[in-house]
Amino acid sequence: MVTANSELAYDSKIEGDVIVTRADAAINWMRANSMWPMPMGLACCAIELMAAASSRFDIARFGAEVMRFSPRQSDCMIVAGTVTYKMAPVVRRIYDQMAAPKWVIAMGACASSGGMYRSYATLQGVDRIIPVDVYISGCPPRPEALLDALMKLQAKVKREHSASKLFSA
Amino acid sequence: MLTRMTTDVDLATAVNLQSPSATPRASLDCPAWNVLPADVRAVLSRLRDTQGFDFLMDVTAVDWSAEKSPRFTVVWHLYSSTRHTYVRLAADCASNTEPAMPSATGLWPGANWHEREIFDMFGIKFDDHPDLRRILMWDAYPYFPLRKGFPLAGLPAELSDPDITAETGTGLISAPMAGGPFVATPGGPMSEAEPRAKDEAWNEQRAKPV
Numbered sequence: 001m002v003t004a005n006s007e008l009a010y011d012s013k014i015e016g017d018v019i020v021t022r023a024d025a026a027i028n029w030m031r032a033n034s035m036w037p038m039p040m041g042l043a044c045c046a047i048e049l050m051a052a053a054s055s056r057f058d059i060a061r062f063g064a065e066v067m068r069f070s071p072r073q074s075d076c077m078i079v080a081g082t083v084t085y086k087m088a089p090v091v092r093r094i095y096d097q098m099a100a101p102k103w104v105i106a107m108g109a110c111a112s113s114g115g116m117y118r119s120y121a122t123l124q125g126v127d128r129i130i131p132v133d134v135y136i137s138g139c140p141p142r143p144e145a146l147l148d149a150l151m152k153l154q155a156k157v158k159r160e161h162s163a164s165k166l167f168s169a
Numbered sequence: 170m171l172t173r174m175t176t177d178v179d180l181a182t183a184v185n186l187q188s189p190s191a192t193p194r195a196s197l198d199c200p201a202w203n204v205l206p207a208d209v210r211a212v213l214s215r216l217r218d219t220q221g222f223d224f225l226m227d228v229t230a231v232d233w234s235a236e237k238s239p240r241f242t243v244v245w246h247l248y249s250s251t252r253h254t255y256v257r258l259a260a261d262c263a264s265n266t267e268p269a270m271p272s273a274t275g276l277w278p279g280a281n282w283h284e285r286e287i288f289d290m291f292g293i294k295f296d297d298h299p300d301l302r303r304i305l306m307w308d309a310y311p312y313f314p315l316r317k318g319f320p321l322a323g324l325p326a327e328l329s330d331p332d333i334t335a336e337t338g339t340g341l342i343s344a345p346m347a348g349g350p351f352v353a354t355p356g357g358p359m360s361e362a363e364p365r366a367k368d369e370a371w372n373e374q375r376a377k378p379v
Contacts, residue, residue, distance in 0.1 A: 085341050086307050089330035092337060118344040120314050120323025121306070129337045 023163035031075070031101065031162070032154040033063040038074035038098060040091060043081025045108040045140040052143035062150050071097035076153065077130070078146070082110040083123040092129045101165075103157070105149050106132045109139045180220060180256060187215045194259055199246075201257035209260050210271045213245065217276060222247035222256055225273065228283035230291045234317040240265040241293055245273065262293060272298040290315035320378075321346065322369055345369035 037059075041049055052059045059065050068074050071094045083091055095104070106126050109115035112135045114124035126132060133156060134149040177200050184191050188208035194201035204212050216222040226246040233240055239261035247256045262268035272295035273280040284295040285304040292313040295301055302308060307329040312319055322345035328334045347370035371377035 085328060086305075089328055089333040092333045093330075114344060118322070118346050120312075120319070120341070120344075122344070124342065124344050128339045129333070 023166075024161060027162040027166065028158045028160060032157040034066075035062070035064045035076045035103075035150065035153065035157075036066040036068060036074045037064050038071055038077040038094065039067045039069065040077050040079045040094065041081060042079070042083060042087060043108075043110060045080035045111070048140045048143055049078060049080045049107065049146065052146045057143040057147065059147065059150070062147065062154065064150055071095075072099060074098055075101065076103045076105060078105045078107055079111040079126045079130075079132075080107040080140075082115065082117055083126050083129075084121050085123055086121075088123045088126075088129050091126065095130045101162075103133045103153055104130055105134045105136065105146075105153060107136045107146060107149070108141055109137065112137070115139060180216075183215055183220050184212055187211045194257070196257060199255035199257055201259065204258055204260050206260045206263060206270055209243075209245075209258065210273065210276070212258060213247070213273055213276055216247055216256060216258075220256075221249045221251045223250055224248040225277040225279055225283075226255065228273065228280055228287065230287045230293055230315075232291055232315065232317045235265075238265055239263070241268040241291060243270045243287065243293060268293040269296055270294070271296050274298055289313075292316065345371065 039046070039049055051057060053065060053067060064076070066073075071077075075098075077095055077098065079091065095102070104126075106112045110117060110122070111126045112132075114122050116139070118124075123129065134153050136145050136149045138145055180200055181193075184202050184204070188204050188211065191202045191204045191208065191212065194203045202212075224247065226248045227244075228246075229244050231242045231244065233242065241262040242259050243262065245258045247258070248254075249256075260270065262270055268291070270293055272284055274284065274295075275297065281298070281300065282304060284298055285300070285302060287293050288295065288298075288301055289303040289305050290313060303310065306314070309327070309329060311326055312324055314323075320343070322343040323341065325343060326341040328340050334340060346368060
Protein backbone atom coordinates (compact mmCIF):
# COMPACT_ATOMS: atom_id res chain seq x y z
CA MET A 1 0.00 0.00 0.00
CA VAL A 2 1.33 3.41 -0.94
CA THR A 3 0.55 6.22 1.43
CA ALA A 4 1.66 9.81 1.45
CA ASN A 5 3.81 9.92 4.56
CA SER A 6 5.37 13.32 5.06
CA GLU A 7 7.07 12.16 8.26
CA LEU A 8 9.31 9.81 6.32
CA ALA A 9 10.42 11.92 3.39
CA TYR A 10 13.77 10.82 2.04
CA ASP A 11 15.64 12.30 -0.84
CA SER A 12 18.96 10.53 -1.51
CA LYS A 13 20.28 13.46 -3.53
CA ILE A 14 20.03 15.75 -0.51
CA GLU A 15 20.55 13.45 2.44
CA GLY A 16 22.91 10.79 1.11
CA ASP A 17 22.75 7.64 3.21
CA VAL A 18 21.19 9.29 6.23
CA ILE A 19 17.48 9.19 7.01
CA VAL A 20 16.19 11.63 9.56
CA THR A 21 12.84 11.01 11.14
CA ARG A 22 11.07 10.93 14.48
CA ALA A 23 11.18 7.75 16.58
CA ASP A 24 7.39 7.72 16.84
CA ALA A 25 7.01 7.87 13.08
CA ALA A 26 9.52 5.09 12.42
CA ILE A 27 8.21 2.76 15.14
CA ASN A 28 4.56 3.30 14.20
CA TRP A 29 5.35 2.81 10.52
CA MET A 30 6.93 -0.56 11.27
CA ARG A 31 4.19 -1.65 13.65
CA ALA A 32 1.30 -0.60 11.43
CA ASN A 33 2.63 -2.36 8.36
CA SER A 34 3.50 -5.68 9.96
CA MET A 35 0.41 -6.28 12.05
CA TRP A 36 0.56 -10.03 12.61
CA PRO A 37 -2.85 -11.35 13.58
CA MET A 38 -3.69 -13.89 16.26
CA PRO A 39 -6.74 -15.50 14.60
CA MET A 40 -9.25 -16.22 17.35
CA GLY A 41 -11.75 -17.95 15.06
CA LEU A 42 -14.71 -19.08 17.13
CA ALA A 43 -17.64 -19.21 14.71
CA CYS A 44 -18.75 -18.38 11.16
CA CYS A 45 -16.88 -15.03 11.16
CA ALA A 46 -13.72 -17.13 10.99
CA ILE A 47 -14.77 -18.26 7.50
CA GLU A 48 -14.79 -14.62 6.38
CA LEU A 49 -11.45 -14.17 8.13
CA MET A 50 -10.08 -17.05 6.03
CA ALA A 51 -11.54 -15.45 2.90
CA ALA A 52 -9.78 -12.21 3.81
CA ALA A 53 -6.50 -14.13 3.87
CA SER A 54 -7.08 -15.74 0.48
CA SER A 55 -6.03 -14.39 -2.91
CA ARG A 56 -9.26 -12.56 -3.77
CA PHE A 57 -9.04 -10.18 -0.83
CA ASP A 58 -5.39 -10.71 0.14
CA ILE A 59 -4.80 -9.40 3.63
CA ALA A 60 -1.07 -9.54 2.77
CA ARG A 61 -1.47 -6.15 1.06
CA PHE A 62 -1.66 -4.73 4.59
CA GLY A 63 1.21 -6.74 6.03
CA ALA A 64 -1.16 -8.83 8.12
CA GLU A 65 -0.97 -12.19 6.36
CA VAL A 66 1.14 -13.90 9.01
CA MET A 67 -1.53 -15.86 10.90
CA ARG A 68 0.61 -17.57 13.47
CA PHE A 69 -1.82 -19.33 15.87
CA SER A 70 0.74 -18.44 18.50
CA PRO A 71 0.11 -15.54 20.88
CA ARG A 72 3.83 -14.93 21.41
CA GLN A 73 4.44 -13.94 17.79
CA SER A 74 1.34 -11.88 17.15
CA ASP A 75 0.32 -8.25 17.51
CA CYS A 76 -3.40 -8.16 16.87
CA MET A 77 -6.03 -10.57 18.13
CA ILE A 78 -8.94 -10.85 15.72
CA VAL A 79 -11.86 -12.23 17.76
CA ALA A 80 -13.97 -13.70 14.97
CA GLY A 81 -17.14 -15.25 16.31
CA THR A 82 -19.35 -15.99 19.27
CA VAL A 83 -17.50 -16.02 22.60
CA THR A 84 -19.21 -18.39 25.01
CA TYR A 85 -18.72 -18.03 28.75
CA LYS A 86 -16.87 -21.34 28.66
CA MET A 87 -14.43 -19.95 26.07
CA ALA A 88 -14.10 -16.47 27.63
CA PRO A 89 -11.33 -17.35 30.15
CA VAL A 90 -9.38 -19.02 27.32
CA VAL A 91 -9.64 -15.90 25.12
CA ARG A 92 -8.45 -13.73 28.01
CA ARG A 93 -5.56 -16.06 28.79
CA ILE A 94 -4.38 -16.06 25.17
CA TYR A 95 -4.64 -12.26 25.14
CA ASP A 96 -2.51 -12.16 28.31
CA GLN A 97 0.11 -14.34 26.60
CA MET A 98 0.50 -11.92 23.69
CA ALA A 99 3.55 -9.71 23.94
CA ALA A 100 2.94 -5.96 24.08
CA PRO A 101 2.27 -3.90 22.04
CA LYS A 102 -0.99 -5.66 21.21
CA TRP A 103 -4.35 -4.74 19.73
CA VAL A 104 -7.76 -6.37 19.44
CA ILE A 105 -10.31 -6.36 16.63
CA ALA A 106 -13.82 -7.54 17.58
CA MET A 107 -15.09 -9.01 14.31
CA GLY A 108 -18.86 -9.21 13.87
CA ALA A 109 -21.94 -8.73 15.98
CA CYS A 110 -21.27 -11.64 18.38
CA ALA A 111 -17.76 -10.60 19.35
CA SER A 112 -18.83 -6.95 19.62
CA SER A 113 -21.99 -7.35 21.69
CA GLY A 114 -23.10 -10.98 21.95
CA GLY A 115 -25.09 -10.43 18.77
CA MET A 116 -28.28 -12.42 18.50
CA TYR A 117 -27.23 -14.66 21.37
CA ARG A 118 -29.00 -13.04 24.30
CA SER A 119 -28.41 -16.18 26.28
CA TYR A 120 -27.15 -17.74 29.48
CA ALA A 121 -24.18 -19.20 27.61
CA THR A 122 -22.82 -16.27 25.59
CA LEU A 123 -20.49 -13.47 26.66
CA GLN A 124 -22.26 -10.20 25.84
CA GLY A 125 -19.35 -8.63 23.97
CA VAL A 126 -15.68 -9.55 24.16
CA ASP A 127 -14.92 -6.06 25.53
CA ARG A 128 -16.18 -7.36 28.87
CA ILE A 129 -12.93 -9.32 29.22
CA ILE A 130 -10.36 -7.70 26.90
CA PRO A 131 -9.86 -4.11 25.63
CA VAL A 132 -11.07 -3.77 22.02
CA ASP A 133 -9.57 -1.29 19.55
CA VAL A 134 -11.83 -1.72 16.53
CA TYR A 135 -15.36 -3.16 16.29
CA ILE A 136 -16.69 -4.52 12.99
CA SER A 137 -20.44 -4.64 12.40
CA GLY A 138 -22.04 -7.41 10.37
CA CYS A 139 -23.20 -10.97 10.79
CA PRO A 140 -20.79 -12.04 9.46
CA PRO A 141 -18.92 -8.99 8.09
CA ARG A 142 -17.58 -9.22 4.57
CA PRO A 143 -13.79 -9.52 4.15
CA GLU A 144 -13.71 -5.91 2.94
CA ALA A 145 -15.07 -4.86 6.34
CA LEU A 146 -12.22 -6.68 8.05
CA LEU A 147 -9.72 -4.97 5.78
CA ASP A 148 -11.37 -1.64 6.58
CA ALA A 149 -11.00 -2.38 10.28
CA LEU A 150 -7.37 -3.25 9.72
CA MET A 151 -6.82 0.09 7.98
CA LYS A 152 -8.59 1.87 10.85
CA LEU A 153 -6.30 0.07 13.28
CA GLN A 154 -3.26 1.07 11.23
CA ALA A 155 -4.43 4.68 11.38
CA LYS A 156 -4.83 4.36 15.14
CA VAL A 157 -1.39 2.83 15.56
CA LYS A 158 0.14 5.65 13.52
CA ARG A 159 -1.30 8.18 15.99
CA GLU A 160 0.26 6.52 19.06
CA HIS A 161 3.15 7.99 21.06
CA SER A 162 5.18 4.83 20.84
CA ALA A 163 8.62 6.16 21.67
CA SER A 164 7.71 7.67 25.02
CA LYS A 165 5.91 4.45 25.98
CA LEU A 166 8.93 2.44 24.84
CA PHE A 167 11.31 4.21 27.19
CA SER A 168 8.95 4.67 30.14
CA ALA A 169 7.97 1.00 30.35
CA MET B 170 -50.31 -51.97 5.42
CA LEU B 171 -50.63 -55.55 6.59
CA THR B 172 -46.88 -55.88 7.00
CA ARG B 173 -46.84 -52.65 8.98
CA MET B 174 -49.48 -54.05 11.35
CA THR B 175 -47.71 -57.35 11.90
CA THR B 176 -44.47 -55.46 12.50
CA ASP B 177 -46.10 -53.36 15.18
CA VAL B 178 -47.68 -56.43 16.78
CA ASP B 179 -44.26 -58.12 16.85
CA LEU B 180 -42.79 -55.04 18.44
CA ALA B 181 -45.53 -54.83 21.05
CA THR B 182 -44.97 -58.49 21.88
CA ALA B 183 -41.26 -57.92 22.23
CA VAL B 184 -41.70 -54.90 24.48
CA ASN B 185 -44.38 -56.54 26.65
CA LEU B 186 -42.36 -59.73 26.96
CA GLN B 187 -39.53 -57.78 28.52
CA SER B 188 -41.66 -55.26 30.43
CA PRO B 189 -45.25 -56.36 31.22
CA SER B 190 -46.03 -52.93 32.66
CA ALA B 191 -45.20 -51.12 29.40
CA THR B 192 -48.13 -49.13 28.01
CA PRO B 193 -48.53 -47.70 24.50
CA ARG B 194 -47.67 -43.99 24.34
CA ALA B 195 -49.59 -41.50 22.24
CA SER B 196 -47.60 -40.95 19.07
CA LEU B 197 -48.25 -39.30 15.72
CA ASP B 198 -45.40 -41.04 13.89
CA CYS B 199 -43.58 -44.13 15.09
CA PRO B 200 -44.65 -46.80 17.62
CA ALA B 201 -44.01 -45.64 21.18
CA TRP B 202 -44.21 -47.04 24.69
CA ASN B 203 -44.01 -45.83 28.25
CA VAL B 204 -41.82 -48.12 30.30
CA LEU B 205 -40.63 -48.20 33.90
CA PRO B 206 -37.06 -47.00 34.58
CA ALA B 207 -36.14 -50.44 35.91
CA ASP B 208 -37.14 -52.08 32.61
CA VAL B 209 -35.56 -49.57 30.23
CA ARG B 210 -32.26 -51.33 29.73
CA ALA B 211 -33.88 -54.74 29.18
CA VAL B 212 -36.38 -53.36 26.64
CA LEU B 213 -33.70 -51.41 24.75
CA SER B 214 -31.51 -54.48 24.69
CA ARG B 215 -34.33 -56.71 23.41
CA LEU B 216 -35.31 -54.24 20.68
CA ARG B 217 -31.70 -54.06 19.59
CA ASP B 218 -30.98 -57.79 19.62
CA THR B 219 -34.26 -59.37 18.44
CA GLN B 220 -36.05 -56.62 16.50
CA GLY B 221 -33.16 -55.11 14.57
CA PHE B 222 -33.24 -51.62 16.14
CA ASP B 223 -29.49 -51.33 15.98
CA PHE B 224 -29.04 -47.56 16.04
CA LEU B 225 -29.68 -45.25 18.98
CA MET B 226 -30.78 -42.09 17.19
CA ASP B 227 -31.28 -39.86 20.19
CA VAL B 228 -31.64 -39.71 23.93
CA THR B 229 -33.35 -36.64 25.28
CA ALA B 230 -35.47 -35.52 28.20
CA VAL B 231 -38.54 -33.44 29.04
CA ASP B 232 -39.12 -31.21 32.06
CA TRP B 233 -42.91 -31.00 32.54
CA SER B 234 -42.45 -28.12 35.08
CA ALA B 235 -42.05 -28.06 38.85
CA GLU B 236 -45.79 -28.41 39.52
CA LYS B 237 -46.12 -31.68 37.63
CA SER B 238 -45.35 -35.12 38.98
CA PRO B 239 -43.61 -37.06 37.55
CA ARG B 240 -41.60 -34.01 36.53
CA PHE B 241 -38.89 -35.52 34.29
CA THR B 242 -39.24 -37.93 31.39
CA VAL B 243 -36.32 -39.43 29.46
CA VAL B 244 -36.98 -40.34 25.81
CA TRP B 245 -35.06 -42.77 23.56
CA HIS B 246 -35.39 -43.00 19.79
CA LEU B 247 -34.20 -46.16 18.07
CA TYR B 248 -33.77 -46.70 14.34
CA SER B 249 -33.59 -49.96 12.47
CA SER B 250 -31.20 -50.02 9.54
CA THR B 251 -32.98 -53.10 8.14
CA ARG B 252 -36.63 -52.07 8.60
CA HIS B 253 -35.94 -48.35 8.12
CA THR B 254 -38.38 -47.47 10.91
CA TYR B 255 -38.15 -45.77 14.25
CA VAL B 256 -39.41 -46.68 17.70
CA ARG B 257 -39.69 -44.43 20.74
CA LEU B 258 -39.44 -45.33 24.43
CA ALA B 259 -40.16 -42.97 27.31
CA ALA B 260 -39.64 -43.42 31.03
CA ASP B 261 -40.60 -41.10 33.90
CA CYS B 262 -37.98 -40.44 36.56
CA ALA B 263 -39.13 -41.67 39.96
CA SER B 264 -37.82 -38.67 41.90
CA ASN B 265 -38.75 -35.06 41.05
CA THR B 266 -35.93 -33.59 43.13
CA GLU B 267 -33.07 -36.01 42.37
CA PRO B 268 -34.04 -37.54 39.02
CA ALA B 269 -32.10 -40.62 37.91
CA MET B 270 -32.29 -43.13 35.09
CA PRO B 271 -30.34 -46.26 34.07
CA SER B 272 -27.63 -45.55 31.51
CA ALA B 273 -27.69 -47.04 28.00
CA THR B 274 -23.93 -46.71 27.53
CA GLY B 275 -23.49 -50.47 28.02
CA LEU B 276 -25.71 -51.08 24.96
CA TRP B 277 -24.61 -48.19 22.72
CA PRO B 278 -21.34 -46.35 23.46
CA GLY B 279 -22.88 -43.40 21.61
CA ALA B 280 -25.31 -42.88 24.50
CA ASN B 281 -22.40 -41.52 26.52
CA TRP B 282 -22.48 -37.94 25.25
CA HIS B 283 -26.28 -37.85 24.91
CA GLU B 284 -26.61 -38.70 28.58
CA ARG B 285 -23.94 -36.20 29.58
CA GLU B 286 -25.88 -33.51 27.73
CA ILE B 287 -29.11 -34.48 29.54
CA PHE B 288 -27.22 -34.38 32.84
CA ASP B 289 -25.80 -30.97 31.93
CA MET B 290 -29.10 -29.41 30.82
CA PHE B 291 -31.66 -31.14 33.09
CA GLY B 292 -29.66 -32.53 36.01
CA ILE B 293 -30.84 -36.09 35.46
CA LYS B 294 -28.25 -38.55 36.75
CA PHE B 295 -27.57 -41.74 34.77
CA ASP B 296 -26.72 -44.76 36.91
CA ASP B 297 -23.63 -46.72 35.79
CA HIS B 298 -22.56 -43.98 33.38
CA PRO B 299 -18.76 -44.27 32.99
CA ASP B 300 -18.03 -40.52 32.92
CA LEU B 301 -20.99 -38.43 34.03
CA ARG B 302 -19.67 -34.86 33.71
CA ARG B 303 -21.18 -31.74 32.19
CA ILE B 304 -20.52 -31.61 28.46
CA LEU B 305 -21.52 -28.09 27.32
CA MET B 306 -21.20 -25.96 30.44
CA TRP B 307 -18.15 -26.21 32.74
CA ASP B 308 -18.15 -28.45 35.81
CA ALA B 309 -18.72 -25.70 38.39
CA TYR B 310 -21.70 -24.13 36.59
CA PRO B 311 -24.46 -24.03 39.23
CA TYR B 312 -27.68 -24.33 37.16
CA PHE B 313 -29.48 -26.68 34.78
CA PRO B 314 -30.42 -24.36 31.89
CA LEU B 315 -33.15 -26.40 30.19
CA ARG B 316 -35.23 -26.85 33.35
CA LYS B 317 -38.53 -24.98 33.21
CA GLY B 318 -37.65 -22.72 36.16
CA PHE B 319 -34.50 -21.37 34.46
CA PRO B 320 -35.20 -17.96 32.88
CA LEU B 321 -34.49 -17.41 29.18
CA ALA B 322 -32.28 -14.44 30.09
CA GLY B 323 -29.98 -16.64 32.19
CA LEU B 324 -28.81 -16.20 35.78
CA PRO B 325 -25.67 -14.49 37.10
CA ALA B 326 -22.78 -16.81 37.97
CA GLU B 327 -18.99 -16.91 38.17
CA LEU B 328 -16.70 -17.66 35.22
CA SER B 329 -14.93 -21.01 35.35
CA ASP B 330 -11.50 -19.47 35.98
CA PRO B 331 -11.05 -17.53 39.28
CA ASP B 332 -7.87 -15.81 37.97
CA ILE B 333 -9.73 -14.35 35.02
CA THR B 334 -12.65 -13.35 37.25
CA ALA B 335 -10.27 -11.51 39.58
CA GLU B 336 -8.47 -9.78 36.73
CA THR B 337 -11.47 -8.74 34.65
CA GLY B 338 -14.01 -8.38 37.46
CA THR B 339 -16.63 -9.87 35.19
CA GLY B 340 -18.90 -12.89 35.24
CA LEU B 341 -22.08 -14.27 33.77
CA ILE B 342 -24.92 -11.75 33.56
CA SER B 343 -28.61 -12.01 32.81
CA ALA B 344 -29.13 -11.01 29.17
CA PRO B 345 -32.85 -10.46 28.61
CA MET B 346 -34.32 -10.21 25.13
CA ALA B 347 -34.40 -6.48 24.49
CA GLY B 348 -36.53 -4.54 22.05
CA GLY B 349 -38.90 -7.32 20.95
CA PRO B 350 -41.39 -8.59 20.14
CA PHE B 351 -39.70 -11.53 18.50
CA VAL B 352 -42.98 -13.18 17.52
CA ALA B 353 -46.05 -12.17 15.58
CA THR B 354 -49.27 -11.47 17.48
CA PRO B 355 -50.65 -14.47 19.39
CA GLY B 356 -52.77 -16.69 17.20
CA GLY B 357 -51.33 -15.13 14.03
CA PRO B 358 -48.87 -16.70 11.61
CA MET B 359 -45.63 -17.96 13.23
CA SER B 360 -47.13 -17.51 16.70
CA GLU B 361 -46.18 -21.09 17.58
CA ALA B 362 -42.55 -20.58 16.54
CA GLU B 363 -39.64 -20.27 18.96
CA PRO B 364 -38.48 -18.10 20.66
CA ARG B 365 -41.76 -16.86 22.08
CA ALA B 366 -40.18 -14.13 24.17
CA LYS B 367 -41.50 -10.61 24.18
CA ASP B 368 -39.30 -7.71 25.28
CA GLU B 369 -38.00 -8.85 28.66
CA ALA B 370 -35.47 -6.09 29.23
CA TRP B 371 -35.49 -4.18 32.51
CA ASN B 372 -35.10 -0.42 32.27
CA GLU B 373 -36.52 2.84 33.66
CA GLN B 374 -40.06 1.83 32.73
CA ARG B 375 -39.95 -1.73 33.98
CA ALA B 376 -38.34 -3.11 37.14
CA LYS B 377 -36.02 -6.11 37.06
CA PRO B 378 -37.99 -9.29 37.81
CA VAL B 379 -36.98 -10.98 41.05
